[in-house]
Amino acid sequence: MLTPSYIAQQFINALNMGSIYALVAIGLTMVYGILRLINFAHGDMMTVGAYLALAALTVLALPAWAALLIPMFVVGALGVLIERLAYRPLRGAPEVAMLITSLAISSLIENGATMTLTAQPKPVRLPAELTQRVDVLGLNFAVMDAAIVALAIALMAALTVFVRRTTIGIAMRACSENVRVTQLMGVDVNRVIAVAFAISAGLAAVAGVLWSGKFGIVDPFMGFVPGLKAFVAAVIGGIGNIPGAMLGGYLLGFAEVFFVAFMPPEVSGYRDAFVFVLLLVVLLVRPTGLLGAREVNRA
Amino acid sequence: MKRFAPLLLIVAVLGLAGLAQSALNDYYQRVLAVIAINIILAVSLNLTNGYSGDFSLGHAAFMAIGAYTSAILTLPARTKAIVLPDLPLWLSQVELPFIVAILIGAGLAALVAFVVGIPVLRLRGHYLAVATLGLMVIVQVVALNWQPVTRGARGISGLPPFTTLLWAYGWMLVTVAVIWRIVHSPLGRAMMAVREDELAAACRGVPVFRTRLLAFVCGALFASVAGALWAHLITAITPSSFSFLITFNVVAMVVIGGAGSISGSVIGAVLMTLLPELLRRVETTLAIGGQPLYGLSQIVIALMMLAVMLFRPQGLMGRRELPDVLAGLAGARRASLPAHAEAAGEA
Numbered sequence: 099m100l101t102p103s104y105i106a107q108q109f110i111n112a113l114n115m116g117s118i119y120a121l122v123a124i125g126l127t128m129v130y131g132i133l134r135l136i137n138f139a140h141g142d143m144m145t146v147g148a149y150l151a152l153a154a155l156t157v158l159a160l161p162a163w164a165a166l167l168i169p170m171f172v173v174g175a176l177g178v179l180i181e182r183l184a185y186r187p188l189r190g191a192p193e194v195a196m197l198i199t200s201l202a203i204s205s206l207i208e209n210g211a212t213m214t215l216t217a218q219p220k221p222v223r224l225p226a227e228l229t230q231r232v233d234v235l236g237l238n239f240a241v242m243d244a245a246i247v248a249l250a251i252a253l254m255a256a257l258t259v260f261v262r263r264t265t266i267g268i269a270m271r272a273c274s275e276n277v278r279v280t281q282l283m284g285v286d287v288n289r290v291i292a293v294a295f296a297i298s299a300g301l302a303a304v305a306g307v308l309w310s311g312k313f314g315i316v317d318p319f320m321g322f323v324p325g326l327k328a329f330v331a332a333v334i335g336g337i338g339n340i341p342g343a344m345l346g347g348y349l350l351g352f353a354e355v356f357f358v359a360f361m362p363p364e365v366s367g368y369r370d371a372f373v374f375v376l377l378l379v380v381l382l383v384r385p386t387g388l389l390g391a392r393e394v395n396r397a
Numbered sequence: 398m399k400r401f402a403p404l405l406l407i408v409a410v411l412g413l414a415g416l417a418q419s420a421l422n423d424y425y426q427r428v429l430a431v432i433a434i435n436i437i438l439a440v441s442l443n444l445t446n447g448y449s450g451d452f453s454l455g456h457a458a459f460m461a462i463g464a465y466t467s468a469i470l471t472l473p474a475r476t477k478a479i480v481l482p483d484l485p486l487w488l489s490q491v492e493l494p495f496i497v498a499i500l501i502g503a504g505l506a507a508l509v510a511f512v513v514g515i516p517v518l519r520l521r522g523h524y525l526a527v528a529t530l531g532l533m534v535i536v537q538v539v540a541l542n543w544q545p546v547t548r549g550a551r552g553i554s555g556l557p558p559f560t561t562l563l564w565a566y567g568w569m570l571v572t573v574a575v576i577w578r579i580v581h582s583p584l585g586r587a588m589m590a591v592r593e594d595e596l597a598a599a600c601r602g603v604p605v606f607r608t609r610l611l612a613f614v615c616g617a618l619f620a621s622v623a624g625a626l627w628a629h630l631i632t633a634i635t636p637s638s639f640s641f642l643i644t645f646n647v648v649a650m651v652v653i654g655g656a657g658s659i660s661g662s663v664i665g666a667v668l669m670t671l672l673p674e675l676l677r678r679v680e681t682t683l684a685i686g687g688q689p690l691y692g693l694s695q696i697v698i699a700l701m702m703l704a705v706m707l708f709r710p711q712g713l714m715g716r717r718e719l720p721d722v723l724a725g726l727a728g729a730r731r732a733s734l735p736a737h738a739e740a741a742g743e744a
Contacts, residue, residue, distance in 0.1 A: 136523050187707055194452045197523055198652055199706045205645055205699040209692035217691065322641070323534065329527050364542075371538040374531030381528065382516030 100360075103238070108359040110239050114312060116351025117250030121305035122328035123335070123343035124257065125298030131274030131338035132294055135185065135196045139203040140302055141325015145318060146207060147173045147303025148310035149215070152222055162225050166249075169303040177299025178292050186288070204322075211318035219317035222310045246308045253301060254344055261340060266293055274338055323370065327354075330377040336390020345388060350376075402720075407570055414566035426562055430630050432670045433565035434623045437572045439650040439662035441619035444576060445525070446648070447656035448585060449612035450592030451518065455529030456620045456647050458536040459506040461639035463621030464628035465540060466502035468553050471495055471629070476555060483545035495559040499568075499625045506621030510614045518609045525613070533641065540636035552635030560630035568626060572619050577659055579615065588612050589657075642695070646673075649702050655712030660719035665712070669698065 122144065129137050147169035154165040184199040228242045261267040269290045272280040281287050309324065310316045327350065335346025354373055358366045380387065417429055438456055445453040470493045477489050509532070517528040540547045547553070579585050587608045590598035599605045628634045646669060654665025676694035705712055714722070
């Protein structure tokens with residue numbers, strides 16, 4: 099069973115899952131870095147993105163690139179809107195206040211989708227040019243698989259340049275070091291936070307589109323578990339740290355896929371449990387993650 | 398008179414429960430029992446989410462532990478031979494009384510909470526939210542895959558219907574009494590001190606980690622009791638019975654009632670049980686284009702939670718308790734009340 103082609107197939111799977119987890123984890127980690135908010139509605143941005151892509155492909159009959167760009171920008175705007183309505187009024191309130199509203203937003207999205215679009219999963223039919231399989235160097239994979247990895251890497255590269263080179267990107271990193279001091283330096287923190295939410299939600303939407311393309315299905319609750327797992331990825335990499343989230347995403351993707359691929363079948367049903375046991379182990383052994391800085395508790 | 402008020406309350410609640418048990422039809426009895434179970438859940442979740450300032454989302458997981466433990470331990474050996482033929486021998490022979498099964502389940506849940514709490518509670522409070530959600534996924538996955546013991550996705554049905562109104566309200570009284578005592582003891586003070594300022598509390602000699610862990614373990618213990626009661630009320634359990642939906646609704650009860658108030662949790666639990674029950678009828682009758690509006694009641698709950706957080710973050714009761722409020726209405730000065738005076742002033 100452990101033929102080279104099987105291992106190669108799992109390797110491609112892991113790269114796919116890792117790319118998606120990384121895209122979702124980046125958004126979680128950016129928002130956490132600035133606001134100390136664990137955004138439980140983040141996974142639902144994936145769901146909204148996937149539904150929008152489905153609508154673009156089927157109802158509007160748009161080409162694939164439009165089905166990617168529309169969700170990215172619309173959900174990005176949605177992220178800004180949610181921040182404005184549900185998180186900004188609570189800034190300065192106890193840490194859990196925003197966490198509670200994010201739970202409520204998550205429930206609103208999931209049940210809103212259930213009520214209007216029913217809980218029935220909807221199939222996603224990709225354009226033929228994405229499903230065709232190609233052989234490269236003896237590896238056999240679908241164009242979609244390659245597209246997921248390429249797109250994720252391109253977006254992450256763009257984000258890295260943005261965060262390192264642009265003024266607002268630098269302000270964003272400054273905010274995650276210390277919001278109050280950044281504000282004193284004359285940075286408009288509200289603008290930085292709005293941009294962070296736009297990027298975070300936009301990336302999650304792309305991840306949702308890729309996820310639904312890979313698994314061929316969309317349903318109102320599809321974002322819940324990947325959203326949680328992306329948090330595990332962010333913690334593995336060191337929460338608040340963007341390169342950490344990318345690294346954590348790929349590590350988690352590989353850990354999960356290889357767990358399923360190389361464990362006996364009666365154990366592989368425990369894949370989700372494995373991921374969260376991994377979270378507990380990381381929190382016990384190295385709570386700051388691989389690249390994270392120690393959080394100092396100041397008076 | 399004041400000293401006997403709690404005793405009077407206990408007698409009154411049990412008397413009414415007994416009366417309702419003989420007078421009301423099955424539907425109303427079930428709603429009343431669910432109210433009691435939800436009160437247990439909300440009040441126990443309040444210990445972490447309201448008093449010690451951590452944010453647990455693990456109640457569904459602990460309920461599942463209690464429900465499955467009690468189900469497996471109380472199911473008659475003859476039935477087990479049929480529905481769970483692959484059970485380990487020692488488990489297939491046992492047939493324990495309800496109360497013993499509840500206590501074993503509670504112990505098990507407390508143990509799990511202890512093991513999860515040790516790595517997580519050394520960190521910031523909100524890590525607990527994700528870790529406990531993770532725990533919920535772990536418990537669900539185990540319940541789905543551990544075929545010989547849990548029957549996987551098919552679940553276990555035909556449980557003996559032990560949960561009468563007297564059982565439910567009896568346990569509710571025990572829960573409220575125990576947690577009331579904890580909150581009004583030095584331990585409860587320590588919890589609130591940790592919530593207000595962990596560093597300051599540590600400086601004053603409060604064992605922060607132990608206090609947070611104790612609050613979490615206690616909450617888990619009572620959640621497990623509620624799970625067992627629920628299992629023997631509905632008489633059938635599946636892994637999906639203990640989903641995030643349950644946790645979310647219990648959180649809504651605590652938040653809307655007022656985190657940091659036991660009577661707030663009780664009021665929240667009553668409201669949040671009755672409201673969806675009423676809305677469920679609306680969902681099926683008020684259909685647009687023949688489509689039932691499934692999800693409507695959850696949307697209403699989520700909107701209420703949002704509204705409370707934005708406009709009245711302390712919830713309905715704030716940190717006051719019902720006796721304080723009643724005394725305030727009667728014209729007594731708040732300052733003359735002990736325990737909650739300063740908390741009420743601040744809220």
